[in-house]
Amino acid sequence: MQQIQTMKVRAAIESQTRREFFTSAASGLGGLALSQLFADEGAGAQSRGALALAPSHFAPTAKRCIFIFLAGAPSHVDLYDPKPILVEKNGESLPQELTDKVRFAFIKKESAILMGSKRKFHRYGECQMELCDLLPHIGSCADDIALVRSMHTDAFNHHPAQLMMTTGVPRFGRPSLGSWLTYGLGSETNELPSYVVLSAGRGSSGGVSNWTSGFLPSTYEGVVFRGEGEPVLNLNNPLGYDQRMQKDSLDLINQLNRERLEKQNDTEIASRINAYELAFRMQQAAPELTDLSSETSATLDLYGVTRSEPKKNSFRGGGANVYQQFSKNCLLARRLVERGVRCVTLMHASWDHHSNLDAEISYNARMLDQPAAALVTDLKQRGLLDETLVICAGEFGRTPLGENRGGNKQNTGRDHHPYAYSLWMAGGGIRGGQVVGKTDDIGWAPVEDAVHVNDFHATILHLFGFDHHRLVHPFKGLDVRLTDQGGKVVEKLIG
Numbered sequence: 001m002q003q004i005q006t007m008k009v010r011a012a013i014e015s016q017t018r019r020e021f022f023t024s025a026a027s028g029l030g031g032l033a034l035s036q037l038f039a040d041e042g043a044g045a046q047s048r049g050a051l052a053l054a055p056s057h058f059a060p061t062a063k064r065c066i067f068i069f070l071a072g073a074p075s076h077v078d079l080y081d082p083k084p085i086l087v088e089k090n091g092e093s094l095p096q097e098l099t100d101k102v103r104f105a106f107i108k109k110e111s112a113i114l115m116g117s118k119r120k121f122h123r124y125g126e127c128q129m130e131l132c133d134l135l136p137h138i139g140s141c142a143d144d145i146a147l148v149r150s151m152h153t154d155a156f157n158h159h160p161a162q163l164m165m166t167t168g169v170p171r172f173g174r175p176s177l178g179s180w181l182t183y184g185l186g187s188e189t190n191e192l193p194s195y196v197v198l199s200a201g202r203g204s205s206g207g208v209s210n211w212t213s214g215f216l217p218s219t220y221e222g223v224v225f226r227g228e229g230e231p232v233l234n235l236n237n238p239l240g241y242d243q244r245m246q247k248d249s250l251d252l253i254n255q256l257n258r259e260r261l262e263k264q265n266d267t268e269i270a271s272r273i274n275a276y277e278l279a280f281r282m283q284q285a286a287p288e289l290t291d292l293s294s295e296t297s298a299t300l301d302l303y304g305v306t307r308s309e310p311k312k313n314s315f316r317g318g319g320a321n322v323y324q325q326f327s328k329n330c331l332l333a334r335r336l337v338e339r340g341v342r343c344v345t346l347m348h349a350s351w352d353h354h355s356n357l358d359a360e361i362s363y364n365a366r367m368l369d370q371p372a373a374a375l376v377t378d379l380k381q382r383g384l385l386d387e388t389l390v391i392c393a394g395e396f397g398r399t400p401l402g403e404n405r406g407g408n409k410q411n412t413g414r415d416h417h418p419y420a421y422s423l424w425m426a427g428g429g430i431r432g433g434q435v436v437g438k439t440d441d442i443g444w445a446p447v448e449d450a451v452h453v454n455d456f457h458a459t460i461l462h463l464f465g466f467d468h469h470r471l472v473h474p475f476k477g478l479d480v481r482l483t484d485q486g487g488k489v490v491e492k493l494i495g
Helices: 002-014 018-023 028-035 084-088 158-167 177-185 243-264 267-290 297-303 322-338 357-381 453-463
Strands: 064-071 121-124 129-132 145-152 195-201 223-225 343-349 388-393 397-402 414-417 421-426 434-436 446-448 473-475 478-480
Touching: 064 158, 064 177, 064 322, 064 357, 129 145, 145 446, 145 453, 177 195, 177 343, 177 453, 195 322, 243 267, 267 322, 297 322, 297 357, 322 343, 322 357, 343 357, 357 388, 388 453, 397 421
Parallel strands: 064 343, 064 388, 145 434, 195 223, 195 343
Antiparallel strands: 121 129, 145 421, 388 421, 397 414, 473 478
């Protein structure tokens, strides 16, 4: 009988993931961790439970990730991938066999014509990387950047494609990249969430599904910080409710939650305990984080925190304070990773330029250029870039064909294009100063070193020290991973 019981216990342990075994409140280690909650009013005595640091599969080159997500999908042929032949063929139709089996969101195939870019491209850095004239500051970082021109994805509408980029599959319910990294590695901070989201411009169509924890405990979900007022909604105590009263209330709530946790072993109860404790500590840490008064004027100028908004700003992605807000978010991203936050997502929408492309992409690109470059430069100056992976990407590209919704021959924008797009990465073990991949003469599809979204994910996990086949979580009888649909590490990207 004793042998049978031992076998049952062993089977139960083996059915848990590595992360669950070391952090579950039902295990001895988890019980010890939970017993320390609120043992001291100071943050230093807090046990992080599920967010405790955990080893990766092998030595990582990246420890933190900042993902600049350009929701709506910027045009690769106008920003990153110069196509002089497309310019030469401006106004021509494509052969029917090229578009016959292609699905578009809005383009009418029978009257669609090619549209060359109006942008000029220049070479930057010792690597002579070609970028458009709207991105001179990013160009100044060219030798630290790896530009991937051969990305492709499976979804041609925004929400599924955003889910594909952030969770690995074009459907709901899956953990985001930031959640997977936090799940695998834990958190280096006691006072702030391990995964933070900052936004500017319009909200993305994917919304919270882009930073969800999916079937992982909600501890790993991204926490949205605001640029004005309370950093997190309802973080401050109401008037007349002091810290001692709050502490007494939380002690009682957590005592009840721990008793329930011991009976149910429900990870969401553990997540709730962690959330209450984290919110208590954030009341001190978050206001200090968002107070930029300690930053030098040189740093504020570098990011463009006080720069003026263009007079005309009623574009997609525009608004009265978008330039300053995005600049501030880039600076906050640096401050967050300095304080041990594992992942930061900077959301900006929208880059969905079906019309008025020239004016609107000019507005958006100028918003992006200075602060994104400042982020790379500032991280490098502070010795943080080597261990911080910076990514700048949208969910897909834009068509070489002009948008002709309703059969209009006047082409002023571009439709959705999942078959080819560009993104760039810097730091965290990325080999900068190079262009990876190549598209055909009009930017329609990769012809060299094609990189699927799941290849991109496998490469990121590798930089963080994970074999993407082995970072799994049991869900409904399956060992689920970020790269369920496949994926391989892009060796050319790794320094």
